[in-house]
Amino acid sequence: MNTAKQYRSGLVENFDLYAPKLVDKEEYFAAGHRACQGCGEALAIRLMCKALGKDTVIVNATGCMEVIATMYPTTAWKLPWMHVAFPNAAAVAAGVESGLKILRRKGKISDRYVKTVAIGGDGGTVDIGLQALSGAMERGHDMLFVCFDNEAYMNTGIQRSGSTPFGASTTTAPPGEVSSGNPTWKKNTPEIMVAHNIPYVATACHSYPIDFMNKVKKARSIKGPSYIQCLSVCPTGWRCASGDCIKMGRLAVETGAFPLYEVENGKYRLSADMPETLRPLEDYTKLQGRFRHLTPDEIAYFQERVKLEYKKLTTKVKYSR
Ligand SMILES: Cc1ncc(C[n+]2csc(CCOP(=O)(O)OP(=O)(O)O)c2C)c(N)n1
Secondary structure, three states: OOOHHHHHOOOOOOHHHHHHHOOOOOOOEOOOOOOOOOOHHHHHHHHHHHHHOOOEEEEEEOOHHHHHHOOOOOOOEOOOEEEEOOOOHHHHHHHHHHHHHHHHHOOOOOOOOOEEEEEEEHHHHHHOOHHHHHHHHHHOOOEEEEEEEOOOEOOOOOEOOOOOOOOOOEOOEOEOOOOEOOOOOOOOHHHHHHOOOOOEEEEEEOOOHHHHHHHHHHHHHOOOOEEEEEEOOOHHHHOOOHHHHHHHHHHHHHOOOOOOEEEEOOEEEEOOOOOOOOOOOHHHHOOOHHHOOOOHHHHHHHHHHHHHHHHHHHHHHHHOO
């Protein structure tokens, strides 16, 4: 386990820069919204908003977070917020950012730096919104895109997405006599973003709030495109206990199913919360109904793939120093 000692020794950079400024008492995502009990995504949004602060415009693709937070005539958002269609959050955010740039150039907001942040679920990011996201990143817009990855299209009834892990049961990939659930491997979207040569890419999880807020703050400070993929536990879709939301996020990280890392200007770094050795994957899968049908052989295959992907990641960490 990495410790505060490693932060102080400089092994984990920028800690002093960001951590002391973390706790913003202001809430920009109000309580009383209609998220399911134990929703990790709602918690993650609240943490993200605290780290972003008030000079922020949010552009929200259709998905759970729009549905639960903006039931007419109410809203949980205390930041300027725009709901856009499923595929084009990044394209709209690029337009917002360009507009803000013009206002700044004309001296109308010269005293303020307003950050544009686009958000979407994994369906709205890794599948349907991918071309808009790719274009915005490649053109170099000064914006942050945060994907709240609950590993399926949850709002519309738990359909699989490109981000659904191997073996998971979804309504469009149900296990049965001829199927063992989702047959494909989780798409490596952070790596696709790294291939755009943008200044900052990170993975995060609400179960590590300090790490997540540090990453959001860092991305906010970058004058250019950045991308964060935040694993967001969905007790409804994962069929786990709502009280286990935080535990489940921690197990995803500790087993290597969802490792935490950053890529800053091409340099990979494991996040401080990554353990020295990974826990067995079964510690994570056995607590979730979506994996309950998997046979020991299928679990073993899943475990081997997780190990292989983690090895590839740690190799990049080693050689990009
Ligand atoms: C072009 C288009 N296709 C489909 C839909 C229906 N739809 C709305 S939200 C949603 C699922 C969103 O899934 P995801 O982006 O993963 O976010 P989550 O709901 O899981 O937070 C779908 C399929 C839509 N609104 N527009």
